[in-house]
Amino acid sequence: MRNKQKQIQLRDVQDVLDIIGGRWRGAVLASLCDKEKRFNELKRDLGNITPRTLTKELKYLEMNKLVSREVEASGGASVLYSLTTHGKSLNPLIGQIVAWGQKHRKVVLG
Amino acid sequence: MRNKQKQIQLRDVQDVLDIIGGRWRGAVLASLCDKEKRFNELKRDLGNITPRTLTKELKYLEMNKLVSREVEASGGASVLYSLTTHGKSLNPLIGQIVAWGQKHRKVVLG
DNA sequence: AATACCGCTATCTTTTAGGATACTTACTGC
DNA sequence: GCAGTAAGTATCCTAAAAGATAGCGGTATT
Numbered sequence: 672m673r674n675k676q677k678q679i680q681l682r683d684v685q686d687v688l689d690i691i692g693g694r695w696r697g698a699v700l701a702s703l704c705d706k707e708k709r710f711n712e713l714k715r716d717l718g719n720i721t722p723r724t725l726t727k728e729l730k731y732l733e734m735n736k737l738v739s740r741e742v743e744a745s746g747g748a749s750v751l752y753s754l755t756t757h758g759k760s761l762n763p764l765i766g767q768i769v770a771w772g773q774k775h776r777k778v779v780l781g
Numbered sequence: 782m783r784n785k786q787k788q789i790q791l792r793d794v795q796d797v798l799d800i801i802g803g804r805w806r807g808a809v810l811a812s813l814c815d816k817e818k819r820f821n822e823l824k825r826d827l828g829n830i831t832p833r834t835l836t837k838e839l840k841y842l843e844m845n846k847l848v849s850r851e852v853e854a855s856g857g858a859s860v861l862y863s864l865t866t867h868g869k870s871l872n873p874l875i876g877q878i879v880a881w882g883q884k885h886r887k888v889v890l891g
Numbered sequence: 892a893a894t895a896c897c898g899c900t901a902t903c904t905t906t907t908a909g910g911a912t913a914c915t916t917a918c919t920g921c
Numbered sequence: 922g923c924a925g926t927a928a929g930t931a932t933c934c935t936a937a938a939a940g941a942t943a944g945c946g947g948t949a950t951t
Binding site: 673677680681682683684685686687688690691692693694697698701702709735741757760762763764765767768769771772773774775776778 | 788790791793794795796797798800801802803804807808811812815826827828835845846867870871873874875878879881882883884885886887889
């Protein structure tokens with residue numbers, strides 16, 4: 672049983688790393704933590720992500736219920752991406768990641 | 782300034798995800814959180830990782846001072862991999878990852 | 892001497908992620 | 922009606938990650 676538990680944990684770790692891993696997903700989420708954003712705003716924010724990749728990442732995150740996409744009804748074309756409640760629950764996790772990252776840099780460089 | 786801060790955070794997130802990200806690294810670390818292990822023990826633990834990949838991941842983690850490798854002097858060939866102090870500092874983070882992962886599965890499936 | 896396990900390394904192939912670039916549709920303002 | 926911006930799609934290409942498979946040097950086991 673102990674072993675089964677462990678297997679589940681490993682699966683959890685892999686799941687989560689799948690979600691926030693990769694070159695961009697974590698960054699997209701982190702950027703949306705700040706506030707909701709539009710497509711091109713995100714694009715600028717992330718520096719040199721290509722639209723193709725950004726689209727894919729956003730779709731993936733939507734599928735995983737972390738991000739919601741809403742078209743603003745009236746006015747010009749404008750789509751808002753924001754974190755869902757579930758997505759927001761990642762916030763403390765990302766906070767810890769950032770904190771550890773800063774510590775890590777010191778350890779490796781120092 | 783606010784924006785610069787944000788840039789730094791994004792870099793941190795990406796750094797960390799580089800380390801614990803990918804298909805296997807997080808799982809290797811999580812498995813070692815439990816206790817120190819030998820090569821084949823890790824291999825069995827992780828299910829279907831190939832030796833080639835496991836070797837590479839372990840080397841990477843060693844380089845980043847997260848894992849230490851020690852050959853047991855006497856007796857049969859036996860190598861112990863364990864977390865360094867720095868590696869252990871990842872423990873709470875991994876704990877949170879597991880916790881969030883479990884919650885996430887419920888949200889996505891439920 | 893034969894078998895078997897440990898800790899790998901080597902080679903080869905497949906899969907995947909992601910970049911580059913161009914194009915499209917829809918609306919706004921002039 | 923033309924340019925500009927937003928929000929993407931479509932197509933093609935490359936590099937890197939990881940899988941499959943085989944083998945090797947050592948030890949210990951019988």
